[in-house]
Amino acid sequence: MTATLAGTAAEPEVGRARLRKEDARLVTGRTRWTENITVPGMLHLAILRSPHAHARISRVDTSAALREPNVIAAFSGADVAETQGTMACAWPVTEDIVLPIYRPLAVDEVRHVGEPVAVVVARDRASATDALEAIEVDYEPLPVVLGLESALADGAPLVHADAGTNKCYTWVLDSGEAGTGKAVGEAAAAAELTIHRRYVQQRLVPASMEPRSVLVDPTGDEWTIYSATQIPHILRFLLAATTGTPEHKIRVIAPDVGGGFGGKLAVTPEEWIAFAAANRVGKPVKYTESRSESMVSAHHGRDMIQDITLYARRDGTVTGLSVKLLANMGAYLGIVTPGVPILGAFMYNAIYKFPAYRFECTGVFTTTTKTDAYRGAGRPEATYAIERIMDELAAELDLDPLEVRRRNWIRHDEFPFTTVAGLEYDSGNYEAATEKAMQLFGYDTLRAEQAKRRVAGDPVQLGIGVSTYTEMCGLAPSRILGALRYGAGGWESASVRLLPTGKVEVVTGTSPHGQGHVTSWSQIVADQLGVAFDDVEVLHGDTRTSHKGLDTYGSRSLAVGGIALVLACQKVREKARTIAAHLLECAPDDLEFADGAFRVRGTPTSAKTIGECALAVFAAHDLPDGVEPQLDAEATFDPQTFSFPHGTHLCAVDVDTETGAATIRKYVCVDDVGTVVNPLIVEGQVHGGVAQGIAQALYEEAVFDEDGNLVTGSLADYTVPSSADLPEIVSDRTETPATSNPLGVKGVGEAGTIASTPAVVNAIVDALRPSGVTDVPMPCTPERVWRALQTARSGQEVAA
Amino acid sequence: MIPAAFDYLRPTTVEDAVAALAEAGEEAKVLAGGHSLLPVLRLRLAAPTLLVDLGGLPQLRGVRTDGDTLVLGAMTTHAEVAGAPVVVDAAPLLAQAAATIGDRQVRHRGTLGGSLAHADPAGDLPTAAVALDAELVLAGPAGRRTVPAREFFVDYFTTTLRPDELLVEVRVPALPGWGSHYLKVNRTAQAWATVAVAAVVERENGTITQARVALTNMGPTPVRAVAVERALAGVPVDAIEAAAAHAVEGTSPASDTTASADYRRHLAQVLARRALTAAAGS
Secondary structure, three states: OOOOOOOOOOOOOOOOOOOOOOHHHHHHOOOOOHHHOOOOOOEEEEEEEOOOOOEEEEEEEOHHHHOOOOEEEEEEOHHHOOOOOOOOOOOOOOOOOOOOOOOOOOOOEEOOOOOEEEEEEEOOHHHHHHHHOOOEEEEEEOOOOOOHHHHHOOOOOOOOHHHOOOEEEEEEEEHHHHOOOEOHHHHHHHOOEEEEEEEEEEEEOOOOOOOOEEEEEOOOOOEEEEEOOOOHHHHHHHHHHHHOOOHHHEEEEOOOOOOOOOOOOOOOHHHHHHHHHHHHHOOOEEEEOOHHHHHHHOOEEEEEEEEEEEEEOOOOOEEEEEEEEEEEEEOOOOOOHHHHHHHHHOOOOOOEOOOEEEEEEEEEEOOOOOEOOOOOOOHHHHHHHHHHHHHHHHHHHOOOHHHHHHOOEOOHHHOOEEOOOOOEEOOOOHHHHHHHHHHHHOHHHHHHHHHHHHHHOOOEEEEEEEEEEEOOEOOOOHHHHHHOOOOOOOOEEEEEEEOOOOOEEEEEOOOOOOOOHHHHHHHHHHHHHOOOHHHEEEEOOEOOOOOOOOOOOOOOHHHHHHHHHHHHHHHHHHHHHHHHHHHHOOOHHHEEEEOOEEEEOOEEEEEEOHHHHHHHHHHOOOOOOOOOOOOOEEEEEOOOOOEOOEEEEEEEEEEEOOOOOEEEEEEEEEEEOEOOOOHHHHHHHHHHHHHHHHHHHHHOOOOEOOOOOEOOOOOOOOOOOOHHHOOOEEEEEOOOOOOOOOOOEOOOOOHHHHHHHHHHHHHHHHHHHHHOOOOOOOOOOHHHHHHHHHHHHHHHHHHO | OOOOOOEEEOOOOHHHHHHHHHHHHHHEEEEOOOOOHHHHHHOOOOOOOEEEEHHHOHHHOOEEEEOOEEEEEOOOEHHHHHHOHHHHHHOHHHHHHHHOOOOHHHHHHOEHHHHHHHOOOOOHHHHHHHHOOOEEEEEEOOEEEEEEHHHHEEEOOEEOOOOOOEEEEEEEEOOOOOEEEEEEEOOOOOOOOOEEEEEEEEEEOOEEEEEEEEEEOOOOOOEEOHHHHHHOOOEEHHHHHHHHHHHHOOOOOOOOOOOOHHHHHHHHHHHHHHHHHHHOOO
8 A cells, every 4th residue: 555545744634724615605605594495385484573571461363364365374372372382491590590481472471572472374474474464462561671770679560470579590609608719708808909890781682694594394204493503402302391292203403504693502482483383284384583583582692780899909919809790681581591690600700810709690580582692601791890890900000901910810830720710720821822912912002102192182092902811611511510500411422434435424413503613623533534624524413413412602612522523533543443453464553543544663654544444344344353344433522621712802992082983993812722723713713703892892782762672673773893893803822722622622712702892992991091981881882982081071170 | 574565666767657656646665776665665664555666767877967067867876976987076075975875785776866865864965965055856747846955855754755756866066176075973884874064165265265064964854054154154264163163053963872962963063173174175
């Protein structure tokens, strides 16, 4: 066998900026979105939604709709009350949490605008939509509950009258009680400096490009469900569990999915309604939401009030932190709604090593669209609060914001480090990332320019914002999830199948929706098995081919699913070693796997590739006794710890003090996401993440009016920025491999979003601090910046 | 969302279009690009029984000069208004305002006539037309009439156009030697103006001889800032700052999710100063 066929010492695939295999079909639209899929006999579903934020339903009459052209069925929640199942919350964070009954179609009461009330099934979508107008519903309006604090006030109207309270839960992490640190009371008593701030995390809409869409086909001896979801496996499990449908008769397919950002980390009432409708008519039923429906009924993100108190010494050493959080659940609990702020509980201490910490979160029901995971889920909120208040500490002590951080962060030689929140950070180098970011940014030069413009009284002031973040990725060690009362594990699965021609099929339990797993997974397999990048196919998102998996969210896919893949590849290699040894007539131990093939030690030209072994087992003419004729392998990986990407983001903002407009002039980020499999994909994730974080800082906010109507219900009012609104993003990396997994990877899906929001707001506040501004509420619109300046100036005048 | 059912007509002559409108009365809507109309239909905020699509009327598209007057067909796209050399030369303010609309796709489909007839107070082209003292030519069953832009806009989304009339042509008197500037603040690049200011200034030997200033989104229609204009007749350029402070007189801006009325008033003054300064070339 020639050395060429046996593989060469080619450049490793891991680390190469491979163009994505997925992009040609995704970018040209020559692909399968759920909405594109048509099956024989398919009908269309339209949903009538509540115009009231809170009302009793006294009557629903669908009879007139049934007489409309092309209408097959029309029904209300009451009509399917017994069969439609309920929506599950998978994360009851405390023993005494209030878990309201959440029905896909409202039966007797609606609790937010947009809640599904009745449906029409028709031969085409237009007829279904038209017929909605013929449905009559009588509502008796009930009082709305919108504000977090007002919802908790005595005598507040109740979202769920049965519960007797609008409080969903209170969850506490106290380092003194947990034994992970001191009591925060000691820190408070001894503090030379106490800084309290209240920050508001505005409500956001995930707004993925593809709206939600589902097609339920009940024909045949099973149910096939196509859904634009991040979580096909969880969808199958929960549909079986809540409707009594046998799990093995449900096949869920997530075809190409056009973005999720946590918005599709959901099982949705619309999926359940389509399932109920398909069963009722006995035919396939498809539903695709409009953008307007998506804005008001798909879950929202963030919406918290953060009261944060920092204790410090005058030398800049932080001695303790107390966080009190109110988190808006909305009207109902989605699968991880209560847990989102809890994920943040472990991140407020960030990269710092102070000894005392207390976190308390109260979840609150309101008559609004439910909240749930949105890119970062709990961690952006935590990072925002701590990075903002670290700047306040710097200002209080007249220190550079980076210097304050330096005095408190975990040094690179102090890893592994167990934090005050009880997590062990395996690795990191905050000094290196910060140093690199400062150089790329020209930190000292910009500070000098800032000083000059301040002295000159330039109407356009320069602000410099800092964010030295870390986050927890790789969700998640199953034991920890269990301890946090999460309803599932955090493992991930992969299997590897060798075809006779040496091509490889990989089945992954992760469910990509834009992340490029097909490309990255191919690169990993190419190195692990010595096959060509193009010879690997990655199968995902179909529970029939991928029966086992926990899907994609929380920057987990590579750090958990990628490791399962490596383990499966190792099993394949060990099987192939036996075959190769037999073919080469040597002992397995005499072989080494090098340059893409098994080679006899000392005689490297005597070699067999995995492909040759695959052909040999396919023929099975000459295998060692007792050896099964196959090389396939499956592995499941359950991480023992989280992974902890980190980095330093620096942002320069020009703030026009006359108009209040803040324009990002320079944005530099140096992220350490561990070993990089594909630099192009990593950079893309960072860019998109930074854009989404900037969007929270400057542009986006979901606003309800006093009646509970979403007034930012379209993309004209909910201002998602476009490329024209965003700066050039200079992205670079340091690479400190994670020590907790064999690839050294950490995860990158959320890093940019987590880091960038505080960097931008810190920059705006930094620009205006000489005028006395210490906060601008998000999003920092021109008007809000202008108002903050007006208020601060009048305050200064009063003080003078 | 899906619009309610409607009939669709694509006439090839202005006469046929007008006749169709006359027959349908209030139930018809004119499709002239559709960027404002289609969302309204899809949200079912309007349910006309007939759409008259002007896309089949190439005679309403294009730009020419008629002596000292720039003549623009109503179906001329924003991209053409922004890019046509004759517009850039004769009415740079109009070109500049058109270039700020939406994004490239919007500018290649949206039309000048559509924007004027829609009369959104946050629209850019109505303000430019008012600042330039443009004249609008309307075709109806009884023939054509000409309406000054300042009289065309009546209220929010309301003009002097009758249900059986079409806006067919926009005539803009050239202002040789005048400087102009359109300055807009919006939340995102694709968003409507929070506030914008159109300024046109005639100068002679360092003195402003006359100025015209119009404001976007400072009331139900484009507003001519007459107090500013009065303050800028025959004064040196450095009078701009004081004059711009009058920009809020006669305005009635709304408070909405984008901005409060207070902020809009503040912005109008700042932008008036900056736009006038740029237009005066100093």
